[in-house]
Amino acid sequence: MDKTDKAILKNLQKNARMTISDLSVAISLSMPAASERLRKLETSGVIKQYTVVLDPEKINKHLTALMFLRFDNTANGENFAEYASDESEINECYYITGEYDYYLKIITEDARTLKSLLSRIKNNPGLVKTSNVVVLSNIIDNVSVLSD
Structure with a gap:
């Protein structure tokens, strides 16, 4: 390139x-x-797709939360990865190193819908630890990979 x-x-x-x-x-x-x-x-696949970047606030998604998850074994983590792809409020899911196995970025309507999603997530087999934070403000939200 x-x-x-x-x-x-x-x-x-x-x-x-x-x-x-x-x-x-x-x-x-x-x-x-x-x-x-x-x-x-x-x-060549450098450009994967063309898409639209939405403003969450304007589509009634007022709450962003970050969640870290640890599973008791690899198989349960892999099952969770399949589950996560079907949850529309999970915007990003990363398999990570360190104390936790997965990192999620969740964008949802409000505390009520977040609570419901967290309950569903916590029902996944083998989930042994979670840590959650609610985002108060967004400082950088750059969807671009290349910088100026």
């Missing part, structure tokens, strides 16, 4: 709906060259 590919990606991270015409101007390439570069980034 060269500087031009990175420039394409940085521009698309800011606005994935950018036209090929606008992109080609931004990176100083012809439209066919910019289009070919973009196609290669897509087919």
Whole structure:
């Protein structure tokens, strides 16, 4: 990946709906060259998907919580990973090192819906320890991987 590919990606991270015409101007390439570069980034899997970033507050999701979980054995953790993929309020789930096995980012409506989700999570077999925190404010929420 060269500087031009990175420039394409940085521009698309800011606005994935950018036209090929606008992109080609931004990176100083012809439209066919910019289009070919973009196609290669897509087919190689560098660009996984195009999506929309939503404002949780505007869709009635006012509470963000972080949860750490530890399981008694690997099999129960793997079963949890399958379970987590079906819970729409779990936005991120990471298998991690350290004292805990999994880290979750939960975005939900309010304390009532968080309590309900935590009850469901805690019913998973082999869960031996959890730690939860509620986010008071969001300082950095950067969905981009490449920085300026």
